[in-house]
Amino acid sequence: MAGKRLTRAESREVTKARLLDAAAGLFAEHGVNGTSVERIAERAGxxxxxxxxxFEDKGELVAALSGRRLEGVEGFLLRTELTLYALRNPGRAERTVRELLEGLVRDATEVLERPTDPRTPPSASPSG
Structure with a gap:
């Protein structure tokens, strides 16, 4: 049985989500500046x-990605990378930088406030 055909708007949302997912992975691996638009598109297919x-440019993609909920330590590291990119490229909207910094502080607070397992050696704990 064939699946439901996507509308143009739904198809665009799927494409955008795949591009954002690909960018998040590549940014985590290579940083924002170390990732080209071509590489993002290729990874997304x-x-x-x-x-x-x-997206108008990589900066707009960074702004869109910064609006996503990023979980855990990996999310914290990705948000840090996005924040550094935004700070290094001041041509982007001030609001994006502010939102990224607020998210970075929120994520750092969540990571630091997590209860630690006393059986975990200090070198293996997130704050160790």
Whole structure:
């Protein structure tokens, strides 16, 4: 049985989500500045044209990604990378930088406030 055909808007949302997922992974691996638009599109399974049909530039993608809920230590590290990128590229909206910094503080607080297992050696704990 064939699946439901997506509307143009639904298809665009799927494309955008796949591009954001690909970017998040690549940014975590190589940093924002170490990741090209072409590499993001390739990992998502699209062309550079699909990227630019959804985002004006990498800065806009960073802003969109910063709006996602990023969980755990990996999320904290990714938000840190996004924040550094935004600070190094002041041409982006001030609001994006402010939101990233607020998210970074919130994420850091969550990580630091997690109860630690007393059986965990200090070198293996997130704060150790």
């Amino acid at each position: 699209y062309t550079r044209g699909a990227f630019y049909a959804n």
